[in-house]
Amino acid sequence: MSQTIQELLGDEAKGLFEHECKTIDRGRLHLPGPDFLERIVCGTDRNQRVINSLARLFEHGRLSGTGYVSILPVDQGIEHSAGASFAPNPDYFDPENIVRLAIEGGCNAVASTVGVLGAVSRKYAHRIPFLVKVNHNELLSYPNTFDQVMFASVDRAYDLGAVAVGATIYFGSEQSRQQLVEVAEAFEHAHELGMGTVLWCYLRNPAFKADKDYHTSADLTGQANHLGVTIQADIIKQKLPTNNGGYPALKFGKTSPLVYEKLTTDHPIDLCRYQVANCYMGRAGLINSGGASSGASDLAEAVKTAVVNKRAGGTGLISGRKAFQRPMNEGVELLNRIQDVYLDDSITVA
Known part of the structure; x- marks a missing residue:
């Protein structure tokens, strides 16, 4: 194992690397690997063009041929605002620098808006797989x-050369059922055209904050994942779980006590394993998000998230602000350190 990875994790390294998952055994999972497309995807109803597109994504960048993915997502300028996102590094107001960071950082794909990717598509769409995010929440509207x-159609994403489309559903929000209908229709059309689908499965409801914030509880995010694979997302993007027990704490919905007694513990790898289980036991890949930039601790946080995701049976990491809110050379270094976790054969599935 890389000494750098151990040093970054510090006192947490032992607990992460020596943990044995006794909740959902790894033997029950469909794990990432060089043969994942042949072993899993080729047995689905996806047409050959979708398989070709997913192959292009999985076989690009430093993680090519491993079954793992590292994606750079830069769509934060819509919801978080361009000022909040790019003021720390104004170079990224320019779409070309976003794509360059993904290429130089060895990513499998770059995910962004139709505006960003369309601005440079003829120059770069053949050099790195494009993932077009077709919907967004914008916070300039008040309240x-x-x-x-x-914001964009699936046909437009196809025209600019994307290999996949991405979308968000805010599960738990008043509009979530309408979003389910819209995204399910968009994903069906994307598959018809031969593109893969990636769903941002996020929770949004003020009521999900009680004694603690359950927007990242394993049980609720796990159910969001399960809804995401139900509408045939090929890859699920989810925040790493930070707690559990959302259902009993909020006193709504249905679950089983076995979720807490048998299928999860308080260990972060076990909590993430439950997210993977809800992605049809790994038939749809789980990629966890890197989260907001917090400064000097970004590298250690990103590496920890990657270790938890990999040991849980996940498929990779999608990290944006931690990479682009700093000079490009530092962003490249951070992306490479994340990828090193997935390239290190000594870091195994728990």
Whole structure:
């Protein structure tokens, strides 16, 4: 194992690397690997063009041929605002620098808006797989709502050369059922055209904050994942769980006590394993998000998230602000350190 990875994790290294998962055994999972497309995807109803597109994504960048993915997402300028996102490094107001960071950082794909990717598509769409995010929540409208608006069509994403489309559903929001209908239709059309699908499965409801914030509880995010694979997302993007017990704490919905007695513990790898289980036991890849930039601790946080995701049976990491809110050479270094976790054969599935 890389000494750098151990040093970054510090006192947490032992607990992460020596943990044995006794909740959902790894033997029950469909794990990432060089043969994942042949072993899993080729047995689905996806047409050959979708398989070709997913192959292009999985076989690009430093993680090519491993079954793992590292994606750079830069769509934060819509919801978080361009000022909040790019003021720390104004170079990224320019779409070309976003794509350059993904290329130089060895990513499998770059995910962004139709505006960003369309601005440079003829120069770069053949050099790195494009993932077009077709819906967004914009917070310039007042009062703010937890809604997603279609900013781009699936056909437009196809025309500019994307291998996949991405979308967000805010599960738990008042508009979530309408978003389910819109995204399910968009994903069906994307598959018809031969593109893969990636779903941002996020929770949004003020009521999900009680004694603690359950927007990242394993049980609720796990159910969001399960809804995401139900509408045939090929890859699920989810925040790393930070707690559990959302259902009993909020006193709504249905679950089983076995979720807490048998299928999860308080260990972060076990909590993430439950997220993977809800992605049809790994038939749809789980990629966890890197989260907001917090400064000097970003590298250690990103590496920890990657270790938890990999040991849980996940498929990779999608990290944006931690990479682009700093000079490009530092962003490249951070992306490479994340990828090193997935390239290190000594870091195994728990």
